[in-house]
Amino acid sequence: MAEVVELREAVAGLVSDGDSVALEGFTHLIPTAAAHEIIRQGKKDLVLIRMTPDLIYDQMIGMGCARKLIFSWGGNPGVGSLHRFRDAVENGWPRPLEIEEHSHAGMANRYVAGASNLPFAVLRGYVGTDLPKVTSTIAPITCPFTGEELMAVPALNPDVAIIHAQQADQRGNVAIWGITGIQKEAVLAARRAIVTVEEVVDHFEPRPFQIVLPSVAVDAVAVVPHGAHPSYADGYYDRDNAYYEAWDPISRDRERFTGWMEQHVLSVEDFADHTRSIQGEGAM
Amino acid sequence: MTDTAAPEYTTDEMMTVAAARELKDGAVCFVGIGLPSEATNLARATHAPNCVLIYESGTVGAKPDVLPLSIGDGVLAEYADSVVSVPEIFNYWLQAGRVDVGFLGAAQMDRYGNINTTVIGPYESPKVRLPGAGGAPEIAASAKEVAVILRQKPRSFVEEIAFVTSVGHRYGGDSRKELGYGGVGPTIVISDLGVLRPDPETKGLTMTALHPGATVEEAKEATGWELKVAEELETTDPPTEKELDILRELKARTEASRKKA
Numbered sequence: 282m283a284e285v286v287e288l289r290e291a292v293a294g295l296v297s298d299g300d301s302v303a304l305e306g307f308t309h310l311i312p313t314a315a316a317h318e319i320i321r322q323g324k325k326d327l328v329l330i331r332m333t334p335d336l337i338y339d340q341m342i343g344m345g346c347a348r349k350l351i352f353s354w355g356g357n358p359g360v361g362s363l364h365r366f367r368d369a370v371e372n373g374w375p376r377p378l379e380i381e382e383h384s385h386a387g388m389a390n391r392y393v394a395g396a397s398n399l400p401f402a403v404l405r406g407y408v409g410t411d412l413p414k415v416t417s418t419i420a421p422i423t424c425p426f427t428g429e430e431l432m433a434v435p436a437l438n439p440d441v442a443i444i445h446a447q448q449a450d451q452r453g454n455v456a457i458w459g460i461t462g463i464q465k466e467a468v469l470a471a472r473r474a475i476v477t478v479e480e481v482v483d484h485f486e487p488r489p490f491q492i493v494l495p496s497v498a499v500d501a502v503a504v505v506p507h508g509a510h511p512s513y514a515d516g517y518y519d520r521d522n523a524y525y526e527a528w529d530p531i532s533r534d535r536e537r538f539t540g541w542m543e544q545h546v547l548s549v550e551d552f553a554d555h556t557r558s559i560q561g562e563g564a565m
Numbered sequence: 566m567t568d569t570a571a572p573e574y575t576t577d578e579m580m581t582v583a584a585a586r587e588l589k590d591g592a593v594c595f596v597g598i599g600l601p602s603e604a605t606n607l608a609r610a611t612h613a614p615n616c617v618l619i620y621e622s623g624t625v626g627a628k629p630d631v632l633p634l635s636i637g638d639g640v641l642a643e644y645a646d647s648v649v650s651v652p653e654i655f656n657y658w659l660q661a662g663r664v665d666v667g668f669l670g671a672a673q674m675d676r677y678g679n680i681n682t683t684v685i686g687p688y689e690s691p692k693v694r695l696p697g698a699g700g701a702p703e704i705a706a707s708a709k710e711v712a713v714i715l716r717q718k719p720r721s722f723v724e725e726i727a728f729v730t731s732v733g734h735r736y737g738g739d740s741r742k743e744l745g746y747g748g749v750g751p752t753i754v755i756s757d758l759g760v761l762r763p764d765p766e767t768k769g770l771t772m773t774a775l776h777p778g779a780t781v782e783e784a785k786e787a788t789g790w791e792l793k794v795a796e797e798l799e800t801t802d803p804p805t806e807k808e809l810d811i812l813r814e815l816k817a818r819t820e821a822s823r824k825k826a
Contacts, residue, residue: 307622307651308637332651333636333699356696358598358635363696370694382683385621386655386703393652405660406703409732409744415688430745460622460637463651490648513639522634522823 283453283476283499288508289551291475291501292318296327300440301351303330303471304337306512307462308358308520312445313337314508314552315477320344321547330439332388332463336511336528339363340546342378343538349379351437353388360525364532374535382416387434392463394436395470407432442471445509446494447516448485449478453496458488459515468498477505479517488516505552511565527565574804576757577716579776581607581812582804584668584714584755592665593617595658595704596627598636600714601668603815604755606632610811619658621700623649632819655700659707662747667708669701671715673726676769676790678713678733678751680705681726688728698730705731706746717756723789734768741768758784759801764793774799 316337343365369378390402413419422433511524584604590613622637626646673681686692754761759775771793
C-alpha cells in the first residue's frame with residue numbers, strides 16, 4: 282500500500298546509488314520535481330531508463346548522476362538536441378555515459394514483459410536495421426509454432442519507477458488521465474514505485490481515458506503541485522513551451538548549465554522553492 | 566513556373582502542400598512530429614477531413630487545431646477519437662497492420678529510402694549524436710506504405726547513411742521482402758525540390774516530378790548519389806490559394822498559441 286509521504290523522504294528511502302530508475306512520461310506528466318530531488322540528494326551511478334529522455338534526463342546526466350542510459354528517443358521535443366546528453370555521449374562529460382538504445386516499440390514491449398513477469402518480449406521490428414549491431418539486448422528468436430523469425434528484447438524491471446499523476450485518494454490509489462503513455466507498465470514492471478501527484482482528493486471523478494493505479498502497486502505518494510512543470514498536467518496546467526526553448530542556450534554551455542543547476546536546483550529547498558527561484562530570476 | 570497572377574509561396578510551403586496531397590481521405594496515418602505533422606494536418610483541413618491521424622503517444626484520430634510541438638501535446642488528446650497506451654499503439658495498431666501510411670521525416674536518407682536518425686559519424690564516437698529511433702523503425706516496417714518528407718540537400722540525401730535506423734528498400738530489388746515486414750516501404754519521397762518514387766525493379770529512388778521553378782541540375786546537385794530522373798518528368802501543381810491560406814492560418818494559430826503558453 283502506498284504511503285503519502287514527503288518527496289524528500291520517498292527519494293531518500295526508495296532510490297539508492299547504483300539503482301536502475303525509470304522516470305517515465307510521454308511529453309505529458311513528466312516527473313520533474315522527483316528528478317530534481319534525486320539530483321539534490323546527489324544520487325549517483327544510476328542506470329536511467331526512459332523511452333523519451335528529455336530535459337530532466339539532460340539535467341541528471343549533466344549533473345553526473347547516471348552511468349548508463351537505456352532509451353529510444355533523446356531530444357528536446359520541438360526544439361532540438363539535448364546538449365548535456367550529447368556532451369556525455371560525444372565527449373564523456375561530466376563522465377562517460379554508456380548507452381543502450383532501442384526503438385519505442387522495443388522499449389514498450391520490454392516494460393510489458395517486465396510487468397508480466399516474463400523474461401522477454403517478442404516483436405516484429407529491428408530486422409534489417411543497424412540497432413541489433415550496437416545493442417546487445419536485441420536478438421532473433423524463432424516462433425516454436427510457425428517457425429517464423431521474430432525479434433526478442435529482454436524484460437525491463439527497474440529498481441524504481443517514478444511517475445507524476447494528477448490525483449491520489451486518501452488510500453494511495455492514483456488517477457491519471459489524458460495521454461498516459463507507458464506509465465502503468467513502468468510502475469507494474471518496477472520493484473518499487475514513487476508517484477508524485479498534483480493533489481490528494483476524497484474520491485475520483487470519471488474522466489475520459491482515465492486509468493487508476495491501485496494503491497498496492499505503489500510504495501510512496503508525494504503531493505507536489507506543479508511537479509511536472511515544464512511539462513503539463515491535463516486538467517491542471519499547460520506545457521510551458523518557452524521553458525523548453527530557454528533550456529537550449531542554458532544547456533549548451535557547461536558552465537552556464539552548472540551555474541543554473543547550482544542556483545535553481547541544488548540551492549533550493551524543494552520544488553515550490555525552485556519555481557519561485559526561476560520566476561524570481563526570470564531565469565526562464 | 567508561376568505566372569504573375571499566381572500566389573507567391575516558399576519551397577517549404579510547396580513541399581508541405583505536395584506531401585499533404587498524398588494523404589488519401591479516410592486513410593489511417595501514423596504521423597511523425599514536425600514536417601509530417603504539418604503536412605497531414607493540412608490534408609485533414611483540406612481534402613482529407615476523414616483521415617485518422619495516429620501519434621505514437623497513443624492518440625488515435627487526433628484533431629489538433631494547432632500543430633503539436635511534441636508528440637504528446639495535450640491538443641492531440643483533447644479531440645482524439647481515443648487515447649490508448651504506448652504498447653497498444655505499437656502492438657495493436659501499427660504491428661497489427663491497421664495503419665495505411667506512415668509519414669516520416671529523417672536526418673539522412675539513401676537512394677533506397679533507408680533512414681538514419683541515430684548518429685552522424687561512427688556510432689562509438691559520433692560526430693553528431695541525433696535523438697535516435699523513436700517510433701520510426703516499426704512505422705517503416707509495418708505501415709502498409711511510407712511517405713518520407715525531407716529537404717533535398719547533399720547532407721541529407723546521401724550516398725551512404727551512417728546508421729540504418731529504419732529500413733526502406735534496403736539494398737534495392739526484392740531485398741526488403743526477405744525481412745518479412747507487413748509494409749511495402751517508402752512509396753514516395755517529397756522534398757522541397759520535387760517528388761521521388763522507387764523504381765519498380767531496382768527500388769532506387771527516381772525523381773518523377775519537380776516543383777515549379779526547380780531544375781534537374783539543382784536536384785542532382787542537392788543529391789549525394791547519382792540521381793535518376795524519370796523520362797517523363799512531371800511538374801507539381803503549385804499550391805492553390807486555398808491550400809496556402811489554410812497552411813498559413815494553421816501556422817499562425819500555432820505560433821500564437823506557443824507565445825501564449
